[in-house]
Amino acid sequence: MSSVASGAIDHHHDSTTSTGISNKKLLMWIFLASDCMFFGCLISTHLIYRLHPPVGTPPASSIFSIELTSFSTFILLMSSLMMALAVNAIQKGNLKSMRASLVLTIICGLIFLGCQVFEFSEFVHVKHLTISNSILGTTFFTLTGTHGIHVLIGVIWLTTMLIYSYTGRLSEKDAIDVESMGLYWHFVDIVWIVIFTVVYLLEYI
């Protein structure tokens, strides 16, 4: 825990801090720990109401579309890969390669959001599940919508960073900024991993 700098300069060590972890990364990890509680409570709400649904609730599997959700899950997974590659690229000082990866991440994020918009409108207009007409709609739309907002914020952040990389605001030295953003983006992905299992898949068994 002392501030003695180690010999090799690498992206996992910041000699100006007591622990060697850079401030931004540490802040992001604590924030993600906090966000765990955030989504934990939201997912709990959904599960509690799914375990004790009011009489006459239709089975959720008759509303969900497993094909669409599997596709968007795959897309989000690929965006996570692209994000990891972007972080890897800027840590090696390869700004060009990072830009390409960031663009792909953004595209994947947008496809995911598009899928969600399509899914929501399908549910509302075809399946007649709205946010106010049943408890299933209430918890489902609130949970996945909150996740969607996280994705949207991530896409805005990614786009901002991409623009910064052209204006010079973001250079090779700022790998930590991209890395922190990456942590956020991967977190959004792992939340979806949980949602995909407990909200969607469990409804089919």
Place this chain on the structure above:
Amino acid sequence: MSHSAVASQDHGTEHSKFELFVQIAMLLAVITGIEIVTVYLPFSHTALVTILMLSSTVKFLFVIFIFMHLRWDKPFCTVLFFIGMVLAGFTMWALLQVFSAQASIPLSSL
């Protein structure tokens, strides 16, 4: 997780991380595929829930340790994140238990 590992990682094979990331992503995709198929298999309810929970935990761990670099970072980051994760998991478990107690189930859904 130590310094030497990090150093060798960076100075050693340049492409190793790139390939690792791609391999992990493929692995995650495969696990997801298996999950989707599992749902339709004629196993018992408990077995299916267990399989799904385990597989999503595996995916979760792969993402945080590989994509989010926890494996190469200081262990302290892992500790920090796990504080939140464990507390959240514990709170979820406790809430579900409390609401499943016989005395708590609303009469309308009995």
Place this chain on the structure above:
Amino acid sequence: MADAITKSGYTAHDEKITARSSLFYRPQAKTGLMSWLTTVDHKRIGFLYGVFALFFFLVGGVEALLIRIQLAVPNNNFLSAQQYNEMFTMHATTMIFLAIMPLSAAFFNFIMPLQIGARDVAFPRLNAFSLWVFLAGAIIVNLGWFLHDGAPNGGWFGYTPLTTRAFSPNHAIDMWVMGLQLLGVASIAASLNFITTIINMRAPGLTMMRLPVFTWMTLITAFLIVLSFPAITIALVELMMDRSFSTNFFEVSNGGMPILWTHLFWVFGHPEVYILILPGMGIISEILPTFSRKPLFGYPIVVFSGACIGFLGFGVWSHHMFTTGMGTVATAAFAMTTMAIAVPTGVKIFNWIGTIWGGHISMRTPMMFALGFIWLFMFGGFSGIMHSAAPADAQQHNSYFVVAHFHYVLIGGSLFALLAGIHYWFPLMFGRKVSEFWGKLSFWVIFIGFNTTFFPMHFLGLNGMPRRTFTYDPNMGWNNSNFIATIGAFILGVGVTIYFAVMVYTYFKGERVKNDPWDGRTLEWSLPNPVPEYNYRVIPVVHARDAFWYEKQHKEEIAAEHAKLEKAESAHGGIHMPFQSIYPFIASLGILIGGVGVATIDSNPDPKVIVGKKLTVCLIGLGIFLYGVYCWALEGNEGYHLHLDGHDSSDTKH
């Protein structure tokens, strides 16, 4: 010091930064309103937290006195039932979120970076943002007093379905929801900052097990805030969705369960209790060793039991809900964890007693408040442990016994500790000392007034008087105790008035003191008072747990070390200071406008008018917020370097 300030880029490429900086407004004012709005100095931010907290403390105090006037005699009609509901809701909300928490935050901000030998917190602008968002939340919660809808009146716990649209149709609850949401954002942002600061910005040699206990408790409190506020954020989001978009989270007719709110609220609410008390415990753990002239007894145990309380605090929430019928297993489990959490608390009490045991005690005002704390907090603890037995709790639930209990831990505990802390650190903050006579007088008046108010409430509760009742019949046997409690409340009010009148007087006219007036033990006392903007002329190296005490025992050694460190530091380009910034304030202003829009303005019912009044206000708020955030991001975290001339400045002695 202004002539000593020379500007230079923080990072390697200088010309680029100056080019970019010129795009942005760089406030430089060191005095006047602008200097306060743009400050990123943790001491000034701490001071502002303190000022706002004390203002709201007085507001909450007046609300409490109105409540006591109403209850002084049976069948009183001083307040209407509606006004009474507003009073107890706002009294609790104000005292918890707008008085005790920000007062603790004031100490976190002011003292913690000094104790770890840092020049500022890890993210100075985020710190300013936390302060202004806190103020925005405070304004929105209190806005109802000035509007037609009235102040929030659903209790500080906001139980559904009382707070749903069907039973609280006007905007009072919307304001409460929005205000609390913002206070949550502010607290989380501040806490993320504090955790990063404590973990990452310690002076060399300051290992975790050498941290002063107050800093340890800051760390644990910050963790509690970060991990418990998301629960209420979710609960408030769900309530807001129910109220604004007619969802069904708490709508029984559509399968919603109002008890879910209660659970989520207390998942937050119980850790919140420890958020309120742990800073106080930290302050006490600083004051007792100083005035007993002994190191803290069992330091590792005190730290460990603090962490233990923090962790267990997440597993006891349902003891607020024993009477809701959770089933035997859950009730038994939560009763057990509640009993368990008393153990580390008791351990701390014994450690404090061990600290003063055989010490060379000097009875100064901070020490008086600290000893009062131990005594009263123990009382609150005793009645608290009685609640942990579920069958007993079924009798005490929602009675004045509970009111007595939590006022003993919140006033007798948290507030006494904070008042002790103000006295203790006042010389460091302002270079003046409160007169011993007036300090001790205020202590005794507060102590007597407090006990006269709240001790009779134990009996009132056991005699069956329920909480939150706006009046009572004369034949219930509650008359005398209520009247005594009201008299006590006024004595307490007089005591608090003396306390703060003396503080204000001392701030302007008090006796000036030299450095280190209490013969302190921790690092902050090594600083000159008032503390210079850059805190430490030289970042110290810490050699022992009571760092400053060690320095005082090894003067030559430390002087030589300082000289060496100073040379090394000036070779590195002097002291780096962050630029002031207006953007955190602008971002918070946007949040305030948007928040007011969401909470208080009716949406336009006509679907043809696309830009309704509500939407316009919200979009303006969003626009200002985004402008603030983007400028904040773009201006970057640069700063300038301060070069101190070692010969002429008078504030350089250590």
